[in-house]
Amino acid sequence: MTDFDRLGVFGDVIGQPEAVDVLRTAVAASHADPDVPTAAMTHAWLFTGPPGSGRSVAARAFAAALECPDRGCGHCSHCHTVLGGTHADVRSVIPEGLTISVKEMRAVVSLSARRPVTGPWQIVLIEDADRLTEGASNALLKSIEEPPPRTVFLLCAPSTHPDDVSVTIRSRCRVLSLRIPPPAAIAEVLVRRDGIDPEMADWAASVAAGHVGRARRLARDDQAREERSRILAVPGALRSMSDVFSEAGDLLATAKGQAKVVSERRDGAELEELKTALGAGGTGKGAVGAARGTAGVVKELERRQKSRATRTERDVLDRALVDLSGFYRDVIARGLGAAVALTNPDLRRDVDAAASRFGAVGALRRLDAVLACREAIEANVKPQIAVEAMMMKLYRG
Incomplete structure (x- = not known):
């Protein structure tokens, strides 16, 4: 059995052995393992680390392991659906704009209060929690202060700006700090998971400054390599x-x-x-009636797209x-x-x-x-x- 098979859903959490140990202990506590103290598991977690360290990857793997009856086997339907973003009991908040609004957070908090449908936990995963507006932070804080019994909150924020997450929220979370993964670990996963040529993987890992996603893009995308070359030529190009x-x-x-x-x-x-x-595109009275009042919905979508x-x-x-x-x-x-x-x-x-x-x-x-x-x-x-x-x-x- 390879290390990847042994780690299951944590196999793609690159270069973070200490963090994986903490998370696996928490999963064992959530399954009422008699050899693990119940204090190892808590209702709110804050994943911090430099950009590219894999905060959201670690949080999603943790969510999969919590829902999985085999503690994150990587093969069951719970693991596949959580990792694929389609699990009924895992709500993901992935900001596409500049902030996470209070309206969006209230909707997620409302859903998180429901009982789990298919798994043991209702999980809310918030990527880039540093983008929460003040109102959104307050809406989330109320749920973290008085959490539903089967709900877990997983927040991710860059370690360069952990103070952007309000101190009241941070004080109620268990903070898990990730480190910059070493180039060798990044290169290994590029070869194993993405099928990238070893020489290209080694180069991409060496110049990505520990950013896994950046290394993958450099290894697979000619345009990304050209963009890097152009920007790194700027210091020598400023002559007048x-x-x-x-x-x-x-x-x-x-x-x-x-x-x-x-x-x-x-x-x-x-x-x-x-x-x-x-x-x-519909016709008839019903279609005309249904079309009335939709301009606001379309305008809201266009606002979010902008x-x-x-x-x-x-x-x-x-x-x-x-x-x-x-x-x-x-x-x-x-x-x-x-x-x-x-x-x-x-x-x-x-x-x-x-x-x-x-x-x-x-x-x-x-x-x-x-x-x-x-x-x-x-x-x-x-x-x-x-x-x-x-x-x-x-x-x-």
Whole structure:
């Protein structure tokens, strides 16, 4: 039996042995194992960790193990439906826009109070819980303070912003911190699960900074590799003032273009499905009556789609900024002569050239500019202003 078969649903929780042990102990407690104290299981959990560490993967695997009569075998209908997002007793909140609204959270909380239908638990899994609005946090807090007897709340939030989850909610959750998985573990799962060539898997894992999803995309998508190459060429391309604005424009145009492609692929199909469900294309008095008053529903969908497109554009920008910050981190390391692994080992010559050009101190100032740009965009500063200001600082140092 391989380790993957032995771990069952936890087999895809990469490089987190301590966290898996905690979760499996909690599952045993939930099944009333006499050898495990009941305190090992609680009604509310907060999964934290760096981007790409697998917070939502670990939370969903935990949900599957709680519903599975064999504690997460990975083969039964409970495991398959939870992992596939179709289990009747597992409610997933996956924000597509900038925030999770109070209306959406109230609806989920209301459903979570029901008794389980097919499994032993009613489970609410909230990805990116740091996006809860104040009203949504308050609605959730009431349920966590007085939870229904067979309900479990699983919240996920990045460790870089754990304070974005209200302290009252955090204080009522058991916090499980995940770490950055090592490149070898990422490469192994890319080969085993995704069938990627070992050499490509090793390269993708080495440059993904511990982000599993990023490694998978780099290994499988030529366009992703081209985008990475373009953004990591920016430090060497800023040779004049005109380059500042042209590079900023190219970065923003790329983000808008990718967001548009994703939106067009999803939005048209969603809108047609909704119109059909509301009776579009029908004839007769019944169809005309059913169509009345549907404009508001369509407008609400369009509003959500616009918010999702904005979120997608910002995610693309943030991914590029993360790549840039990794480059300047490497320059700092080389400038100081630190014996640490590079985030971009395939760009060692470019990193050394930048280190000789502006040194560790200059790289640190530029890294601060990149991080400030990320914070500005997160604070809803217009992306064009934030990116152009960053490029100016990267040019001037």
